Amino acid sequence: MRTSRILGVVFLASLLAPVFASVANACPSGSLLTFPPDDIIRANWAPDDSVVATGAWDKTVRFFDPMTGAEVGAPLVGHTDRVVDLRFSEDGARIVTAGGFDSTARIWNAATKSELYAFPHAGAVWAVDVAPDGSLVVVAGYGYDETDHCVLWDALTGMPLRPIRAHGLSVNDVDFVCGGTVILTASSDGTAKLSRVSDGLPFRTFMGHGAEVNDAAMSPNCALVATASNDYTVKIWCAETGECIRTLDGFAGRMNAVSFSATGDLLVTAGEDGTVKVWRVETWACVDTYFQAHEPVAPIYDARLSHDNQRLLTAGGAEMSARLWSTCGATPCPGDLTGDRIVGLDDLAGVLMVFGESGNLCAQPVADIDNNGAVDLADLAGLLSVFGTACD
Numbered sequence: 287m288r289t290s291r292i293l294g295v296v297f298l299a300s301l302l303a304p305v306f307a308s309v310a311n312a313c314p315s316g317s318l319l320t321f322p323p324d325d326i327i328r329a330n331w332a333p334d335d336s337v338v339a340t341g342a343w344d345k346t347v348r349f350f351d352p353m354t355g356a357e358v359g360a361p362l363v364g365h366t367d368r369v370v371d372l373r374f375s376e377d378g379a380r381i382v383t384a385g386g387f388d389s390t391a392r393i394w395n396a397a398t399k400s401e402l403y404a405f406p407h408a409g410a411v412w413a414v415d416v417a418p419d420g421s422l423v424v425v426a427g428y429g430y431d432e433t434d435h436c437v438l439w440d441a442l443t444g445m446p447l448r449p450i451r452a453h454g455l456s457v458n459d460v461d462f463v464c465g466g467t468v469i470l471t472a473s474s475d476g477t478a479k480l481s482r483v484s485d486g487l488p489f490r491t492f493m494g495h496g497a498e499v500n501d502a503a504m505s506p507n508c509a510l511v512a513t514a515s516n517d518y519t520v521k522i523w524c525a526e527t528g529e530c531i532r533t534l535d536g537f538a539g540r541m542n543a544v545s546f547s548a549t550g551d552l553l554v555t556a557g558e559d560g561t562v563k564v565w566r567v568e569t570w571a572c573v574d575t576y577f578q579a580h581e582p583v584a585p586i587y588d589a590r591l592s593h594d595n596q597r598l599l600t601a602g603g604a605e606m607s608a609r610l611w612s613t614c615g616a617t618p619c620p621g622d623l624t625g626d627r628i629v630g631l632d633d634l635a636g637v638l639m640v641f642g643e644s645g646n647l648c649a650q651p652v653a654d655i656d657n658n659g660a661v662d663l664a665d666l667a668g669l670l671s672v673f674g675t676a677c678d
Contacts, residue, residue: 319355319610328588329601329608333378335592341369360399376418384414391425403444408434413459417466426457448486452479463504472502478513492523494530501543506550514541520555548593556586629675
């Protein structure tokens with residue numbers, strides 16, 4: 287009975303297949319630019335991808351044209367220690383920076399490059415972020431107790447608002463998420479947490495790493511949290527429940543960075559082994575690997591996709607530079623469920639095995655190609671329309 291049902295489904299899907307377009311990737315991934323080695327620790331994109339900003343041991347933030355690699359405009363000068371983090375406001379009008387052991391975060395006018403406020407911290411500042419509307423700044427690092435490891439500031443007045451009472455040890459990363467209403471933190475206490483901006487109190491804990499957590503990121507739809515740890519793993523969590531739904535392992539060192547693409551379908555990981563990987567979120571297959579992304583091999587501290595997913599920005603390596611890569615191998619390959627960049631029998635079997643299943647935002651069926659929450663005729667038709675396609 288099940289065999290006849292499957293054959294019937296395949297026949298119906300074959301009739302629908304022509305309405306699906308085949309998308310194939312025909313360009314190789316590779317290094318496009320190396321920005322001038324200048325002891326670079328961090329790198330980030332402007333919101334419109336028009337500029338790359340770097341933070342360095344020389345205590346400055348510099349700006350580069352991602353098409354030519356040329357430095358553009360004046361640097362940000364004011365920190366008295368290395369710049370270990372930098373973020374743009376959503377409209378690109380403001381930049382916030384973290385100054386490590388100078389124990390300050392600073393906010394700058396992006397157009398004039400002038401400093402607006404300095405936010406003093408109880409200890410070293412390791413991470414900083416600015417709310418999407420530019421009205422708030424969150425500063426994280428080392429303090430004396432849970433009241434000053436992470437602090438929320440008014441970006442318009444330069445005054446402190448409230449502590450984010452999430453961790454008893456150093457906070458290594460911080461992000462405004464979910465439209466700026468929630469703060470995501472990663473800590474040396476081995477956890478990541480979500481806290482409300484309104485009262486500074488945590489409401490979700492992600493616990494399961496065997497060592498300190500260096501970085502955390504949330505998917506754009508606020509469904510998933512990814513964490514990178516010194517235990518050589520990256521973990522994926524359901525934001526609603528705090529449950530770990532996937533562990534990415536096999537890395538050869540501590541993991542320093544995780545970031546979701548703006549579209550939410552890709553995850554980037556980077557760490558001490560000098561390797562950067564790009565993962566397809568719907569299958570958790572690795573779709574691109576940058577072995578020894580910076581040579582000689584040394585830790586990568588930052589890795590972020592451009593907003594159109596076409597370029598990858600990395601920072602670190604022994605030469606302490608920032609590099610720009612094409613990401614052709616990470617572009618969609620519809621129907622490829624196994625991550626081998628070929629739509630074949632193993633992928634068809636994967637759809638048939640779970641046909642009719644449904645899921646949720648945290649655990650969609652792997653074979654849900656169109657991401658509508660269920661494995662149905664549309665998914666089978668979509669796979670058949672590209673059956674045999676090689677996406678490289």
